Amino acid sequence: xxxxxxLQPRDNGLYCIAADYYIDPTSEVANALITHGHxxxxxxxxxxxxxxxxxxxxxxxxxxxxxxxxxxxLDYGASIKLGDPDDPVSxxxxxxxHILGSAQILLSYRGTRVVISGDYKRQPDxxxxxxxxxxxxxxxxxxxxxxxxxxxxxxxxxxxxxxxSLALFPERCHLVGVYALGKCxxxxxxxxxxxxxxxxxxxxxxxxxxxxxxxxxxxxxxLTDVADVSDKxxxxxxxxxxxPSALSDRWSRSLPEVRKAMASGxxxxxxxxxxxxxxxxxxxxxxxxxxxxxxxxxxINPGEVWITHGxxxxxxxxxxxxxxxxxxxxxxxxxxxxTD
Amino acid sequence: xxxxxxxxxxxxxxxxxxxxxxxxxxxxxxxxDPDRGWxxxxxxxxxxxxxxxxxxxxxxxxxxxxxxxxxxxxDYVGEMSxxxxxxxxxxxxxIELPGLADLIDQFRxxxxxxxxxxxxxxxxxxxxxxxxxxxxxxxxxxxVGLSARSVKRILAEYGxxxxxxxxxxxxxxxPPYRELFDWLEGRADKPDITGAVTFHPVMLSHPLxxxxxxxxxxxxxxxxxxxxxxxxxxxxxxxGKALYSRTGDDxxxxxxxxxxxVDECGVIDGELLIIHDGEIDSFNALQQRLNRKKPAKKxxxxxxxxxxxxxxxxxxxxxxxxxxxxxxxxxxxxxLSRAEARHLQLxxxxxxxxNKQLQQAYTDAAADPGVEGLxxxxxxxxxxxxxxxxxxxxxxxxxxxxxxxxxxAQRGHGKRSSFYSDFTFGVWHDNTLLPIGKAxxxxxxxELKKLDNWVRRNAxxxxxxxxxxxxxxxxxxxxxxxxxxxxxxxxxxxxxxxFHRIRWDKPASEAxxxxxxxxxxxx
Ligand SMILES: [Zn+2]
Ligand SMILES: [Zn+2]
Numbered sequence: 001x002x003x004x005x006x007l008q009p010r011d012n013g014l015y016c017i018a019a020d021y022y023i024d025p026t027s028e029v030a031n032a033l034i035t036h037g038h039x040x041x042x043x044x045x046x047x048x049x050x051x052x053x054x055x056x057x058x059x060x061x062x063x064x065x066x067x068x069x070x071x072x073x074l075d076y077g078a079s080i081k082l083g084d085p086d087d088p089v090s091x092x093x094x095x096x097x098h099i100l101g102s103a104q105i106l107l108s109y110r111g112t113r114v115v116i117s118g119d120y121k122r123q124p125d126x127x128x129x130x131x132x133x134x135x136x137x138x139x140x141x142x143x144x145x146x147x148x149x150x151x152x153x154x155x156x157x158x159x160x161x162x163x164x165s166l167a168l169f170p171e172r173c174h175l176v177g178v179y180a181l182g183k184c185x186x187x188x189x190x191x192x193x194x195x196x197x198x199x200x201x202x203x204x205x206x207x208x209x210x211x212x213x214x215x216x217x218x219x220x221x222x223l224t225d226v227a228d229v230s231d232k233x234x235x236x237x238x239x240x241x242x243x244p245s246a247l248s249d250r251w252s253r254s255l256p257e258v259r260k261a262m263a264s265g266x267x268x269x270x271x272x273x274x275x276x277x278x279x280x281x282x283x284x285x286x287x288x289x290x291x292x293x294x295x296x297x298x299x300i301n302p303g304e305v306w307i308t309h310g311x312x313x314x315x316x317x318x319x320x321x322x323x324x325x326x327x328x329x330x331x332x333x334x335x336x337x338x339t340d
Numbered sequence: 341x342x343x344x345x346x347x348x349x350x351x352x353x354x355x356x357x358x359x360x361x362x363x364x365x366x367x368x369x370x371x372x373d374p375d376r377g378w379x380x381x382x383x384x385x386x387x388x389x390x391x392x393x394x395x396x397x398x399x400x401x402x403x404x405x406x407x408x409x410x411x412x413x414x415d416y417v418g419e420m421s422x423x424x425x426x427x428x429x430x431x432x433x434x435i436e437l438p439g440l441a442d443l444i445d446q447f448r449x450x451x452x453x454x455x456x457x458x459x460x461x462x463x464x465x466x467x468x469x470x471x472x473x474x475x476x477x478x479x480x481x482x483x484v485g486l487s488a489r490s491v492k493r494i495l496a497e498y499g500x501x502x503x504x505x506x507x508x509x510x511x512x513x514x515p516p517y518r519e520l521f522d523w524l525e526g527r528a529d530k531p532d533i534t535g536a537v538t539f540h541p542v543m544l545s546h547p548l549x550x551x552x553x554x555x556x557x558x559x560x561x562x563x564x565x566x567x568x569x570x571x572x573x574x575x576x577x578x579x580g581k582a583l584y585s586r587t588g589d590d591x592x593x594x595x596x597x598x599x600x601x602v603d604e605c606g607v608i609d610g611e612l613l614i615i616h617d618g619e620i621d622s623f624n625a626l627q628q629r630l631n632r633k634k635p636a637k638k639x640x641x642x643x644x645x646x647x648x649x650x651x652x653x654x655x656x657x658x659x660x661x662x663x664x665x666x667x668x669x670x671x672x673x674x675x676l677s678r679a680e681a682r683h684l685q686l687x688x689x690x691x692x693x694x695n696k697q698l699q700q701a702y703t704d705a706a707a708d709p710g711v712e713g714l715x716x717x718x719x720x721x722x723x724x725x726x727x728x729x730x731x732x733x734x735x736x737x738x739x740x741x742x743x744x745x746x747x748x749a750q751r752g753h754g755k756r757s758s759f760y761s762d763f764t765f766g767v768w769h770d771n772t773l774l775p776i777g778k779a780x781x782x783x784x785x786x787e788l789k790k791l792d793n794w795v796r797r798n799a800x801x802x803x804x805x806x807x808x809x810x811x812x813x814x815x816x817x818x819x820x821x822x823x824x825x826x827x828x829x830x831x832x833x834x835x836x837x838x839f840h841r842i843r844w845d846k847p848a849s850e851a852x853x854x855x856x857x858x859x860x861x862x863x
Contacts, residue, residue: 148409269417311412313412
């Protein structure tokens with residue numbers, strides 16, 4: 001049966017009519033399938049949640065053990081049946097390569113296969129399983145960085161920049177704005193892979209999720225809370241990771257001669273970096289850049305592409321020009337700045 | 341070129357002035373002549389030619405990318421050079437780049453077709469950051485948060501000399517500034533510029549703080565009109581003569597009538613105006629002469645330009661900037677009597693001896709359409725380039741206000757390039773809105789974000805970079821004056837319009853009419 005008959009955008013998000021499940025709903029609903037733990041995809045308060053084990057753990061860390069009334073863990077590759085047992089929707093999770101636990105969701109109903117990819121990327125990331133291309137009739141893609149100006153460099157190159165700056169300005173505390181979930185841990189591993197084994201200092205907001213990653217077997221090396229450093233002058237020439245909002249708030253004033261950096265895909269655009277008064281923009285993204293989006297869609301070669309979450313118009317234009325059937329899903333509630 | 345590009349990136353993202361100075365001094369110390377001199381020229385805005393036009397860059401880009409994708413990218417990035425820097429197809433191997441001076445030379449010597457080939461060659465072999473640097477350099481659009489004045493200050497720090505010495509020399513020197521570096525690095529004497537026809541940096545005034553007029557000791561101050569013209573500097577030496585704008589642009593060709601018949605040596609500070617046989621015409625009349633590279637004889641006869649002169653920096657060959665204003669004034673009067681030029685008039689001193697008379701002079705000036713208010717200058721002030729505090733004040737007529745409706749919006753530049761920050765507004769006439777001006781200041785950063793958001797949600801059309809918006813938002817605009825103008829469809833032109841208040845609450849239908857606006861014209 002044609003996908004748009006049983007899977008539709010609603011006010012609360014994408015809704016599977018045949019299963020009575022929402023995917024990444026933006027307000028509280030009865031049944032939710034969650035692709036990954038970022039706040040604009042995973043919220044607390046749903047009745048029943050299906051997600052991967054790490055995603056459930058992330059949600060519980062953020063929203064408490066009671067984040068939903070019932071939770072059901074689903075491993076990559078495993079399937080469950082949803083909706084009417086006599087006319088079920090089959091649901092399978094596959095890795096999305098975005099952050100720890102991130103999943104693409106394959107829904108298959110009466111012979112039609114739809115992949116909801118959530119957020120995803122193709123660059124290597126040691127904190128999560130790599131994206132898998134799944135054969136499908138409809139591929140639903142994000143479009144966060146869907147403009148040809150976006151080109152994400154390898155993370156090593158950006159970590160190199162940070163280390164270079166550290167060598168150039170050894171008296172300055174390098175305060176790096178990173179989102180607490182995913183980007184933070186990936187940056188740490190990026191630095192470690194370049195042989196940086198000093199303690200990395202954390203703003204309080206980064207701690208719980210770093211611990212969670214370590215609990216899932218990802219070794220982040222020595223991490224120290226800034227709060228535990230009594231003499232802040234010791235942070236000269238050190239790396240401090242903090243949420244982007246902390247870059248300009250009073251918290252950072254206790255640090256010695258702060259040099260502000262930020263790791264985000266948006267940092268490629270000068271005005272964006274300027275707005276945040278960032279002196280050292282690091283282009284690090286957990287999404288696909290333009291070329292990766294096109295490559296992925298080519299590789300999957302689905303019957304149809306639905307586009308959401310960002311700059312739908314450019315990708316829609318490109319796919320249409322290439323002769324790929326595509327439409328923009330106008331889902332509301334996703335905040336492009338909330339995660340990247 | 342790579343070192344220069346790296347310098348630009350670092351300067352661009354550094355906010356502290358000390359840090360910027362450190363970066364630039366490091367570059368100067370580690371870069372040879374003539375590259376570093378050209379870098380200074382690029383940063384200080386003395387690189388006086390374009391390598392290529394923005395449009396040529398755009399066309400080359402459009403040969404390589406889908407036009408719709410280009411438009412969407414440009415709209416998002418908000419700035420052409422950066423859009424092209426990111427969009428240009430990457431090649432696998434980056435090429436060896438020439439030094440900055442070499443690169444400038446290559447572009448300078450190339451004809452139009454060769455320029456294109458050069459541009460393609462370099463863009464294709466460069467990183468995105470280098471591309472951005474080249475495009476900014478080549479279109480003279482370099483803005484890395486470093487003013488020409490800061491560049492001079494840093495040069496002074498570099499050579500450990502007073503910045504005033506650099507200021508005085510500056511306009512007599514040209515890129516790549518070898519003799520300047522020779523002096524700054526102690527290998528040669530200070531360059532000798534006696535008699536050179538060159539711009540001298542001007543002294544500027546501060547707005548008079550509110551309610552401070554009654555507390556002034558009037559006898560300490562020289563009181564003159566503030567003229568509604570263009571500040572200029574007339575330079576006459578044995579080697580020649582020239583007329584400069586207050587930023588140092590040579591505008592001699594546009595105003596040959598100001599220069600003609602003046603042979604008495606000196607550097608004269610004054611106001612450019614249209615003067616018919618001693619009678620000063622309006623700013624609107626002057627506007628017809630502005631931006632005319634070579635005015636026709638007829639226009640010169642109809643709108644003869646002259647100067648109201650108010651200060652003298654050099655008398656003959658002698659620098660008199662260290663003298664007091666009162667002494668300079670005497671010298672000026674004597675200079676003018678020698679010059680015998682009818683189109684040069686002395687700015688009269690207003691006979692004001694107490695605070696009451698000062699207040700009366702201000703009230704009279706406010707009612708006079710020919711002037712903008714008063715100038716108050718300390719009689720003992722020496723002539724100091726820049727804007728020294730407490731020396732000169734302008735006391736302008738109170739701003740006027742109109743409630744106007746936003747009609748079009750455009751993105752700003754530099755830091756504001758991702759925001760809609762330039763607004764065209766209009767007033768009602770026969771049930772339609774007629775544009776009467778443009779404003780891009782007067783709002784806070786917070787308000788700018790709200791305005792930007794409003795534009796995005798209320799755009800109804802697009803003409804290139806310009807967005808037409810729903811005619812729903814009223815702003816109270818403030819401006820210094822309103823004049824009749826034949827060049828605008830509305831028949832009026834505003835002086836220095838800016839936002840005063842955004843009236844989110846006010847329905848557009850209640851905005852002012854053209855009749856209201858015309859009623860504010862002082863005649
Ligand atoms: Zn995400
Ligand atoms: Zn997302």
